[in-house]
Amino acid sequence: MKSLRVFIREFLSAWQHASKSKQERRRPDTGLVILILGISLFGILMVYDSSLVLSLRDFNTPYHFVTEQIQWLAIGYAVFILCSRIPYTIWKNAALPALVGTLILLVTVFIPGLGVKALGAHRWIRIGGFILQPSELAKASLVLYLSAWFVRKEKGRFGSFALLLGMVIGLILLQPDMGTAMILTVTALGLYFISGAPLSHFAIIIPVFVAAALLLAVMTPYRFARLTTFMNPEKDPLGAGYQIRQSLLALGSGGLTGIGIGMSRQKYEYLPEANTDSIFAIVGEEFGFIGTVSVVIAYIFLVLRGLKIAATVTDPFGRLFASGITYWLGIQACMNIAASIALIPLTGIPLPLISSGGSNLIVMLAALGILVNISTYAKKE
Numbered sequence: 001m002k003s004l005r006v007f008i009r010e011f012l013s014a015w016q017h018a019s020k021s022k023q024e025r026r027r028p029d030t031g032l033v034i035l036i037l038g039i040s041l042f043g044i045l046m047v048y049d050s051s052l053v054l055s056l057r058d059f060n061t062p063y064h065f066v067t068e069q070i071q072w073l074a075i076g077y078a079v080f081i082l083c084s085r086i087p088y089t090i091w092k093n094a095a096l097p098a099l100v101g102t103l104i105l106l107v108t109v110f111i112p113g114l115g116v117k118a119l120g121a122h123r124w125i126r127i128g129g130f131i132l133q134p135s136e137l138a139k140a141s142l143v144l145y146l147s148a149w150f151v152r153k154e155k156g157r158f159g160s161f162a163l164l165l166g167m168v169i170g171l172i173l174l175q176p177d178m179g180t181a182m183i184l185t186v187t188a189l190g191l192y193f194i195s196g197a198p199l200s201h202f203a204i205i206i207p208v209f210v211a212a213a214l215l216l217a218v219m220t221p222y223r224f225a226r227l228t229t230f231m232n233p234e235k236d237p238l239g240a241g242y243q244i245r246q247s248l249l250a251l252g253s254g255g256l257t258g259i260g261i262g263m264s265r266q267k268y269e270y271l272p273e274a275n276t277d278s279i280f281a282i283v284g285e286e287f288g289f290i291g292t293v294s295v296v297i298a299y300i301f302l303v304l305r306g307l308k309i310a311a312t313v314t315d316p317f318g319r320l321f322a323s324g325i326t327y328w329l330g331i332q333a334c335m336n337i338a339a340s341i342a343l344i345p346l347t348g349i350p351l352p353l354i355s356s357g358g359s360n361l362i363v364m365l366a367a368l369g370i371l372v373n374i375s376t377y378a379k380k381e
Contacts, residue, residue, distance in 0.1 A: 028084060029375035032305040036080070036353070036368050039298055040361075043354035044069060050267050050282040051275035051356060065275055065356055072358040076365035083369030088377070091370065092317055095141075095148035102141040105134035106171040123175045133359035135172050135180045140363050142168055142184055143191070143324035150195035151316045158201050161192060179347035183332050185209060190327045191320060243278065246271040247340050251284035251292070258288030275356040277348050280340040295354075296337065303330040306371055312378040322374045325367045 044066065051065035058064070109115040109122045116124040116131060124131050145164075165188050172181045189205060250266040253259060264285045267274045274282055284292045306326030313319045329352050336351040338344045350360045 026376055026378065028372045029305060029309060029378075032302070032309070032368075032372060032375060035298060035302045035305065036365070036372075039295075039302070040073060040076070040353045040365070042295075043361075044073065045261075046279055046283060046354055047275055047356045049262055049264065049286065050279050053268050054275065057269075068358070069356055069361075072361050075358075076362045079362055080365040080369035080372075083366050084372040086370075086373065088318060088321060088370050088373045089315070091144055091321070092148045095145045098141040099145040102134060102137050103168070103171065105132070106138060106168070109134060109175060123177055131358075133357075135175065135177050136359040136363045138168060138172065139180070139184060139187070139328055140367050142188060143328055143367070144321065146188060146191045147317055147320035147324050150191060150320055153196070158197070161188075162205070177348075179335065179349035182347065183328065183335065183349065186331050187324060187327045191324050194323055195320065243272045244339075244342050244346060247278050247281040248342060250278075250281040251341065254285045254288040254291070256289050258284070258286045258291055261286055273348075276350055277336070277346070277355070278340060279351055279355050280337055283354075284340075299330070299333045299352075303333075306330075309371060309375045309378050313374055315377065318374050318377055322371055325371045328367070329364065 047069045048063070048066035052062045055064040055066075056062050105125065108125050114125050115122050116126050123135060124133050126132075165185065169181045169185060172184065189202070189209075193202065246266055250264070250271055253265070259265075264274075264282050266285055267282060271278050271281060280292065280295070283295055287294070303326055306322060306329070310319050310322035310326060313322060332349060333352050335344065335347050336349055336355075339347050339349075350357050352364050353361065
């Protein structure tokens with residue numbers, strides 16, 4: 001209780017201090033806000049379009065998934081606005097409680113009665129009438145904790161960093177969720193690098209990471225099937241290779257300009273996970289090469305805005321926090337798109353701000369709201 005009172009007191013003190021120094025702040029990054037709104041609203045269109053058939057099959061209405069997504073987006077926008085107004089420095093005090101809370105939730109997914117098992121995975125917990133995916137919170141809490149930790153210069157941090165990362169990644173791999181584990185690992189390594197870590201550490205970390213990923217792929221049958229399918233897509237066209245073949249077929253069918261909005265054929269239960277992991281393929285089918293390139297460019301601009309904010313914030317915590325949020329979004333978008341076009345094995349992760357799903361959307365919008373707040377502290381050009 002004492003620590004809670006201390007946190008609340010520091011929270012209110014930081015907010016009061018930020019309010020007094022309001023004249024030193026600039027306006028939020030308008031370009032960043034426009035990009036976030038544009039991509040997320042485009043996501044509503046694509047969720048409706050890609051889930052229409054599935055929604056009719058399972059719920060006897062074409063609007064089930066898009067109605068849910070609109071509700072999640074409304075909540076996400078409210079959280080986004082709130083986080084964009086809360087001084088980002090306050091979150092530094094919440095770094096440790098957020099990480100500990102997330103670790104507890106990651107363990108909770110395995111507790112019968114609380115955890116929800118689906119498709120052989122333990123990735124969700126039920127809270128009242130809501131389903132929460134703790135691995136999405138892990139992305140935000142790990143970025144926050146590492147940003148707060150790496151502000152301090154200290155020797156001998158490598159072992160502690162590796163232990164912490166191993167603990168978080170281990171819990172996520174047990175679910176299992178290889179895609180999220182990869183996002184967290186690459187994001188954490190990026191933060192570790194820009195915090196001033198010796199390059200010699202990466203000569204140790206990267207080979208170990210690659211070897212561990214390959215070992216996990218070989219030891220787990222479905223991951224091994226994905227890896228062998230990636231190496232030889234024609235080996236099992238109706239089994240392990242089915243999803244990626246259908247994804248490439250959708251992208252190829254779109255040609256230069258696409259076959260038209262709402263005209264996708266792959267959404268008629270040919271392409272698995274059409275409204276979540278494979279939604280980029282539906283974009284390519286209906287909007288063609290021009291549409292997919294436009295989506296990629298939108299993400300590139302979003303990442304560049306985030307990196308620019310990080311580069312112009314003088315506060316080390318703000319710089320690391322903005323960088324971590326940007327790395328996370330950029331890496332997740334790259335992995336989803338790369339998997340859809342067969343550049344990497346299928347990972348099963350959503351496309352940020354576009355794919356159907358509540359946890360990922362709300363947590364991502366909360367993080368981007370914090371990024372918008374950080375932009376108000378950036379140096380004027």
